[in-house]
């Protein structure tokens with residue numbers, strides 16, 4: 001764990017500026033273990049709370065993780081998505097985790113943190129882009145990476161993801177990221193069962209009315225955030241409203257046998273009136 005006393009606030013502020021700019025320049029900005037450790041203690045915790053919300057909803061819909069799983073954390077950063085996954089589904093603690101990032105510092109940090117937190121897991125760091133074969137039958141996690149990819153990279157990634165067993169993808173709740181995730185949903189929806197946010201398999205109605213609204217949700221930070229002086233300092237320095245955790249997301253899976261869904265009648269999700277009601 002990073003010590004709040006020794007966080008490099010200036011470096012964190014630089015990261016924040018980079019994230020907001022959404023630069024897709026392929027630059028490895030993880031300059032040191034200290035920086036990614038500071039990220040893990042701050043920005044990544046907030047992202048983790050979004051993952052907690054997504055995974056709680058996924059669990060509430062009766063999704064069960066596949067057995068004998070490879071989990072790929074794509075663009076892993078400090079690896080918070082994988083840790084949140086195992087917190088929500090402890091049966092995955094013994095799965096094999098592949099931490100992929102363009103940054104060696106990030107992928108190594110993520111694998112080490114995983115091994116510390118869940119010693120029974122198998123955690124490997126890589127900077128080699130997982131191909132379709134590697135993704136075959138894997139659970140692929142993606143988080144806060146879409147605006148660092150250009151559209152060509154995003155399209156190629158979605159094509160590779162077609163081989164996966166499960167894709168769980170969490171992004172900020174801003175319009176730009178949410179709309180890019182909708183494009184991914186379109187690419188994946190014929191190959192996967194869409195679980196969330198909407199469980200219907202049809203074209204998202206928002207795509208028919210561009211500019212009207214965008215799909216986003218809100219997670220809740222733990223209450224202690226509002227009484228902790230370190231988080232208060234973080235909010236002030238970074239210009240972050242600690243109360244607000246907007247996110248967009250996508251959960252899809254191929255195996256219907258594990259999909260019990262809320263015990264709906266066959267054909268339920270195909271009836272337009274039911275889709276409108278969800």
Ligand SMILES: C[S@@+](CC[C@H](N)C(=O)[O-])C[C@H]1O[C@@H](n2cnc3c(N)ncnc32)[C@H](O)[C@@H]1O
Nearest residue numbers: 044047075076077101102103106143144145148
């Ligand atoms: C904002 S960070 C998010 C990290 C982590 N997924 C999270 O949610 O905390 C984006 C990560 O994506 C990585 N990244 C960006 N473009 C990439 C690419 N083309 N291939 C692999 N990793 C990439 C960056 O190095 C960085 O670690």
